[in-house]
Amino acid sequence: DVKVTQSSRYLVKRTGEKVFLECVQDMDHENMFWYRQDPGLGLRLIYFSYDVKMKEKGDIPEGYSVSREKKERFSLILESASTNQTSMYLCASRPGQELFGYTFGSGTRLTVV
Amino acid sequence: DQQVKQNSPSLSVQEGRISILNCDYTNSMFDYFLWYKKYPAEGPTFLISISSIKDKNEDGRFTVFLNKSAKHLSLHIVPSQPGDSAVYFCAARQGAQKLVFGQGTRLTINP
Numbered sequence: 001d002v003k004v005t006q007s008s009r010y011l012v013k014r015t016g017e018k019v020f021l022e023c024v025q026d027m028d029h030e031n032m033f034w035y036r037q038d039p040g041l042g043l044r045l046i047y048f049s050y051d052v053k054m055k056e057k058g059d060i061p062e063g064y065s066v067s068r069e070k071k072e073r074f075s076l077i078l079e080s081a082s083t084n085q086t087s088m089y090l091c092a093s094r095p096g097q098e099l100f101g102y103t104f105g106s107g108t109r110l111t112v113v
Numbered sequence: 114d115q116q117v118k119q120n121s122p123s124l125s126v127q128e129g130r131i132s133i134l135n136c137d138y139t140n141s142m143f144d145y146f147l148w149y150k151k152y153p154a155e156g157p158t159f160l161i162s163i164s165s166i167k168d169k170n171e172d173g174r175f176t177v178f179l180n181k182s183a184k185h186l187s188l189h190i191v192p193s194q195p196g197d198s199a200v201y202f203c204a205a206r207q208g209a210q211k212l213v214f215g216q217g218t219r220l221t222i223n224p
Contacts, residue, residue, distance in 0.1 A: 059213075
């Protein structure tokens with residue numbers, strides 16, 4: 001069964017900490033995405049990557065960075081966590097040319113205190 | 114600025130009746146629209162899509178209607194079943210790489 005795995009289901013971090021959210025896919029997909037989901041705002045795109053070592057800003061990249069050293073792994077980094085980054089984070093992957101083939105992970109609920 | 118809007122945060126429908134979920138958009142350059150379904154503790158899963166050149170697409174109990182002049186689409190579920198209870202997200206394609214999502218509508222099917 002193909003899937004996208006996010007390393008943590010729940011995470012609690014302190015303000016100012018550097019936080020790493022990890023995502024691994026086993027489908028050999030070229031494209032990977034990081035979204036955050038907030039009540040009343042839906043899913044908003046933070047960053048995406050269409051190839052190893054490539055990255056593009058999404059709609060809300062401020063306060064975040066990403067790393068894609070290997071095709072199967074896409075990491076989201078909060079350089080200095082703040083309380084307004086408390087959210088549900090969803091990783092997704094998609095094959096190169098497909099439109100509908102997004103596969104989402106189960107999400108990481110991050111709380112910054 | 115929210116380019117894709119789902120103005121109803123929640124909807125409650127009797128089992129067996131029709132569920133209608135609505136979505137409005139502002140960007141006339143969107144070329145595909147998609148609906149995703151999300152259960153608690155799971156990621157969203159693709160449900161149905163429609164091209165901007167069509168006005169209707171049907172897949173079993175699910176039908177999506179697109180009204181381009183009104184910049185409005187809707188998802189019809191007939192008949193509604195308890196397993197349809199979930200959060201539904203409308204999404205629109207912007208360019209080759211990007212999906213823009215709405216806020217989501219929580220659908221509850223009552224027995």
